[in-house]
Each structure stands twice: as structure tokens, then as C-alpha cells.
Amino acid sequence: MNKQEMNDDDLLRKFLNPERIEKAPEGFTSKTLTRIQIETQSAKMNKGFFVKNRVPIVSAATTAGLIIAAIIIPAGKTESVGSTIWKYLQDLEFTLPNLSLPGWVSYIMIGIFLLGLFDRALFGLFHKGKNP
Amino acid sequence: MDPKGDIFYIGQVLEGKINAFSYLVDKHKDKAYNLAFRICGNREEAEEIAQDAFLKAYRSLKDFKRKSSFATWLYRIVYNTAISLVRTRKNRVLSVEEFPVDAVDFLSFSSTEEEAADDYRNSLINFALQKISEEERGLITLYYYNELDTEEITKITGISRSNIKVRLFRARQKMAEIIRKVEMKNVFYHE
Numbered sequence: 001m002n003k004q005e006m007n008d009d010d011l012l013r014k015f016l017n018p019e020r021i022e023k024a025p026e027g028f029t030s031k032t033l034t035r036i037q038i039e040t041q042s043a044k045m046n047k048g049f050f051v052k053n054r055v056p057i058v059s060a061a062t063t064a065g066l067i068i069a070a071i072i073i074p075a076g077k078t079e080s081v082g083s084t085i086w087k088y089l090q091d092l093e094f095t096l097p098n099l100s101l102p103g104w105v106s107y108i109m110i111g112i113f114l115l116g117l118f119d120r121a122l123f124g125l126f127h128k129g130k131n132p
Numbered sequence: 133m134d135p136k137g138d139i140f141y142i143g144q145v146l147e148g149k150i151n152a153f154s155y156l157v158d159k160h161k162d163k164a165y166n167l168a169f170r171i172c173g174n175r176e177e178a179e180e181i182a183q184d185a186f187l188k189a190y191r192s193l194k195d196f197k198r199k200s201s202f203a204t205w206l207y208r209i210v211y212n213t214a215i216s217l218v219r220t221r222k223n224r225v226l227s228v229e230e231f232p233v234d235a236v237d238f239l240s241f242s243s244t245e246e247e248a249a250d251d252y253r254n255s256l257i258n259f260a261l262q263k264i265s266e267e268e269r270g271l272i273t274l275y276y277y278n279e280l281d282t283e284e285i286t287k288i289t290g291i292s293r294s295n296i297k298v299r300l301f302r303a304r305q306k307m308a309e310i311i312r313k314v315e316m317k318n319v320f321y322h323e
Binding site for chain 2: 005
């Protein structure tokens with residue numbers, strides 16, 4: 001430190017008392033711990049739905065999968081699941097009273113449905129945690 | 133002071149005993165709050181910053197590598213939280229004329245002359261702190277109030293040691309100049 005620096009340092013030390021720190025307000029510790037407890041509880045509740053209900057969710061998903069498989073995979077056939085689904089989709093035909101729709105409409109409908117699901121998934125991903 | 137120390141209580145918190153965290157809050161709250169207050173210059177905001185810092189520390193306690201002390205790690209969180217908050221708001225620039233004239237003005241709020249003089253010095257320091265940048269305020273607080281060396285300050289702020297020395301020199305110079313100006317004004321006022 002040069003002389004000027006030492007003068008500045010001395011002046012600051014004369015005015016600045018390290019023992020004179022601003023103390024945290026009364027109740028600071030309890031307020032902080034309350035915030036921590038609230039956060040811990042809400043974090044548990046947030047992940048609670050999937051964590052707590054993982055058994056029925058997995059069970060329901062498996063049951064639904066089996067039902068769908070039973071519908072779309074004919075008994076006694078050894079074709080792959082992919083080609084069976086593809087055939088099933090090709091056989092789909094939409095008919096309305098007095099109105100016969102061409103086969104490609106079913107693809108469009110499925111496409112719209114899948115894009116809708118994809119859109120919802122992206123919306124959920126990018127707006128995660130923005131809800132008040 | 134509890135002889136078990138911070139590391140013991142950190143272990144307890146990591147085992148799921150939330151209440152053990154109250155020891156850490158109690159021990160470090162004043163210096164954490166002081167650092168936040170000196171940087172932002174507002175009591176309500178300082179309380180919010182210090183609480184947020186403890187909350188962040190609690191959330192990331194499992195990532196605390198113990199390469200530095202818990203205090204250093206916590207001050208780093210307080211420093212960064214306070215600096216980001218101050219940068220989001222525009223500060224009003226105070227002029228030297230806005231500072232109360234001298235210690236006599238503080239007598240009405242203090243019981244003794246000595247206390248009034250101490251309040252005056254503290255207010256003048258706060259005033260001078262508000263005239264330097266938020267980063268410099270943090271450095272001055274860590275160096276003079278928390279009495280940390282430049283190596284510890286480097287760990288907290290992420291600024292290199294040589295840069296800290298330069299910035300401390302500039303901040304010290306600016307603050308000393310402001311204090312001298314206010315003191316000079318007082319001399320003229322009483323003549």
C-alpha cells in the first residue's frame with residue numbers, strides 16, 4: 001500500500017466498525033425455517049402424485065396395453081406387432097350416415113390427434129413451474 | 133458456540149433433520165444479512181435476500197463439496213443473490229447534500245453522544261457505500277466487516293486476487309473522498 005492508500009484505509013477503518021454489523025431482524029431464524037418446511041412439504045406434495053400412485057398407474061398402463069394388444073393382435077398369428085398395427089390402421093374406414101369418407105381421412109385424423117398430444121406435451125414442458 | 137461445528141449439523145440436515153439447519157441459520161444470519169444489506173441498502177430486501185440465500189443453501193446442501201467453509205459458501209450465495217437483485221433495479225443517485233449535516237442530527241435518535249457519533253459514522257459509511265457500485269460494496273463489506281482476506285473473497289466473488297486488490301483500491305479511494313467531502317461540508321457548516 002502506498003501512502004495515499006494507507007490514508008484511505010485508515011479513514012475507512014476510523015468510520016467503519018466491524019462490530020457494528022447490521023443484525024438480522026428478530027424472528028429471522030424461525031421465518032427461514034418455516035419457509036424451508038413449507039418448501040419441503042410442497043415439494044413432497046408435487047412429486048407425491050406420481051410417486052405415491054406409481055403402483056396403480058403402472059397397473060392401469062399395463063392393463064390398457066394388454067387390452068389394446070388383445071384387440072389389435074389376432075390370435076394364432078405370428079406377424080410382428082408393428083405390421084399388425086399397420087394393417088389395422090389400413091383397414092380403418094370412417095363412415096357417416098349418407099357420407100362415405102376416403103381411407104386417407106383416418107390418417108389425417110390420427111395425425112391431428114398425435115400432433116395435438118405432442119403440442120400438449122411441449123406446452124407442459126415449457127410452462128412447467130410458471131403456474132401461480 | 134456449539135463445539136460440534138457446521139460440518140456436524142450439515143450431516144444432520146443431510147440425514148433429514150431439518151431442525152439442525154436452525155443452528156446454521158442462527159450462527160451465520162447476522163453476517164449474511166449484513167452483507168445483503170450493505171450491497172442493496174434496504175432492510176426489507178436484505179431480509180428477503182438473506183432468507184433466499186439460506187433456502188438456496190438448504191436446497192443445494194448435498195452439493196456442498198466442503199472445499200471451503202460453510203460460511204464462505206453461504207456468503208457466495210448471498211453475494212450473487214444480492215448483486216443480481218440490485219442489477220435489476222435502478223438506483224437513485226444521492227448527492228452529498230442529501231446527507232444529514234453532522235452527529236448532532238443523530239442525537240435526537242440516540243441516548244448518548246458516543247452513540248450518536250457511532251450512528252453518524254455508520255450512516256456516513258452506508259451513504260458512501262451507496263455511491264459506489266454493488267460489486268465494490270460487496271468487496272468492501274467482505275474485506276472490512278467480514279474481515280476476510282483476498283483469497284477468501286476470490287472464492288466468494290469469483291474475481292481474481294489481483295483484480296480484487298485493484299477494485300478494493302478504487303472503492304476505498306471513492307469512499308474516502310465522499311467521507312472527506314461530507315466532513316469538509318460539516319466544517320463549513322459550523323464556521
